Amino acid sequence: MVSRPPTEGELVExxxxxxxxxxxxxxxDHEEIAFRTAYLITRNAADAEDAAQAGLVKAFYxxxxxxxxxxxxxxxxxxxxxxxxxxxxxGGRRESLALRAAHELPSGDAAPSxxxxxxxxxxxxxLLSALESLREDxxxxxxxxxxLDLNEAETAEVLSLRRGTVKSRTSRALERLRVRxxxxx
Amino acid sequence: xxxxxxxxxxLRAGLEFPPTPSFELRLERRPARRLRPLVVALAAVLxxxxxxxxxxxxxxxxxxxxxRLKGATVTRVEELPRVERIRxxxxxxxxxxxxxxxxxxxxxxLDLGEPDAVYVREGAIATLVYGDLDEPRLLLSEARGGIFxxxxxxxxxxxxxxxxxxxxxxxxxFVSGAGHFVMFRDAYGQIDDDRAFLAGTTLLWxxxxxxxxxxxxxxxxxxxxxxxxxx
Numbered sequence: 001m002v003s004r005p006p007t008e009g010e011l012v013e014x015x016x017x018x019x020x021x022x023x024x025x026x027x028x029d030h031e032e033i034a035f036r037t038a039y040l041i042t043r044n045a046a047d048a049e050d051a052a053q054a055g056l057v058k059a060f061y062x063x064x065x066x067x068x069x070x071x072x073x074x075x076x077x078x079x080x081x082x083x084x085x086x087x088x089x090x091g092g093r094r095e096s097l098a099l100r101a102a103h104e105l106p107s108g109d110a111a112p113s114x115x116x117x118x119x120x121x122x123x124x125x126x127l128l129s130a131l132e133s134l135r136e137d138x139x140x141x142x143x144x145x146x147x148l149d150l151n152e153a154e155t156a157e158v159l160s161l162r163r164g165t166v167k168s169r170t171s172r173a174l175e176r177l178r179v180r181x182x183x184x185x
Numbered sequence: 186x187x188x189x190x191x192x193x194x195x196l197r198a199g200l201e202f203p204p205t206p207s208f209e210l211r212l213e214r215r216p217a218r219r220l221r222p223l224v225v226a227l228a229a230v231l232x233x234x235x236x237x238x239x240x241x242x243x244x245x246x247x248x249x250x251x252x253r254l255k256g257a258t259v260t261r262v263e264e265l266p267r268v269e270r271i272r273x274x275x276x277x278x279x280x281x282x283x284x285x286x287x288x289x290x291x292x293x294x295l296d297l298g299e300p301d302a303v304y305v306r307e308g309a310i311a312t313l314v315y316g317d318l319d320e321p322r323l324l325l326s327e328a329r330g331g332i333f334x335x336x337x338x339x340x341x342x343x344x345x346x347x348x349x350x351x352x353x354x355x356x357x358x359f360v361s362g363a364g365h366f367v368m369f370r371d372a373y374g375q376i377d378d379d380r381a382f383l384a385g386t387t388l389l390w391x392x393x394x395x396x397x398x399x400x401x402x403x404x405x406x407x408x409x410x411x412x413x414x415x416x
Contacts, residue, residue, distance in 0.1 A: 020210065020212030023210070023212060024212075027208075027210075031205055031208055032205040035205045035206065036202050036205070039202060039203060048203070049206045052206075052208065053210070054406060056208060056210055057210055057211070058410065060210065082351065082354070086405065086406055086409050087406065095203075097200055097201070097202070123192070124195070124199055127192055127193070127196055131193075131196075142193065146194055146196070147196070147197050147200060149194075149197060160354040174187070174189055177189065181189075
């Protein structure tokens with residue numbers, strides 16, 4: 001007889017009763033995005049690790065306040081994001097996001113020429129540079145939507161904003177990014 | 186989806202984040218006690234710095250305003266003024282029951298669990314004391330922001346760190362490092378040195394119409410966590 005793996009709901013119930021192993025299993029799938037969320041806010045790997053670690057532990061103890069019918073991921077990320085905001089150092093070292101080597105192009109690019117590869121790589125570098133030069137609110141909302149691939153509702157929960165605010169802020173941030181790219185071009 | 190949004194999506198595929206660390210979550214269900222969990226978890230005992238402040242006119246004029254928070258102003262001076270030691274808790278006002286404190290301040294007190302003592306001063310500022318009265322672990326002071334508007338000046342020496350923090354998404358100030366002190370102006374706008382007291386690590390934040398002030402020997406993250414646990 002093969003036992004099925006526990007569902008997320010079952011793990012949540014066990015974790016709510018204090019089962020640390022169940023919580024560990026519950027968050028395993030979310031550790032990477034939790035760390036990346038913290039990193040995009042702190043822009044420092046050490047601070048991001050501290051924030052994600054503290055946020056996940058805090059989430060465990062906050063589980064009794066978690067609504068059973070709510071999705072777990074944005075709730076977890078919201079706690080981690082809050083930890084990250086509190087750990088952001090005023091004068092601390094900021095790290096820049098890096099791009100993989102130029103030859104690793106998105107799927108669908110059918111054997112571009114060397115010149116084509118360079119052009120695409122250059123455009124991606126410009127886009128990343130322009131994104132990182134935006135003011136913090138703009139950078140973070142675009143990072144959540146496009147670099148973490150969170151939807152509007154998730155972004156709203158993670159950033160403690162209304163969904164409408166996420167929509168309008170994203171729109172304005174995209175416009176400012178577009179202007180920034182045009183200026184740099 | 187616009188071309189720019191498509192480009193951002195494609196950018197995601199090529200991003201190189203730092204490797205995700207392996208998290209080791211030490212999770213233990215903490216036993217229920219009278220205080221909420223984090224308060225119980227505080228290992229360090231708050232060292233109270235008792236003292237009254239005799240603030241020189243020179244020090245007053247040297248204030249350099251750094252930060253503003255609804256109901257509180259944080260300023261920095263070159264050096265702390267001379268202090269004269271007195272009993273700290275006396276400065277918190279009169280020791281009363283919680284019900285009496287709430288009656289005098291006119292609002293329901295927020296807390297981190299049932300306090301060990303409640304003080305109230307001039308019917309305006311209530312302070313909940315956690316721990317032994319001779320060696321409190323945590324102080325939580327509350328007042329209506331309106332009363333505090335322009336009446337609180339928190340001053341730090343040059344070794345003091347003042348950091349902006351987020352408490353439940355709202356701005357707060359975390360003050361730590363070298364000794365600093367809080368001055369309360371009286372109803373006539375004059376600084377009364379008898380009402381000033383030295384403060385340990387302090388978090389100031391607003392919750393609705395209240396200005397809250399938490400003092401304990403904790404880190405910034407712990408202070409914020411405590412503040413967010415206040416109910």
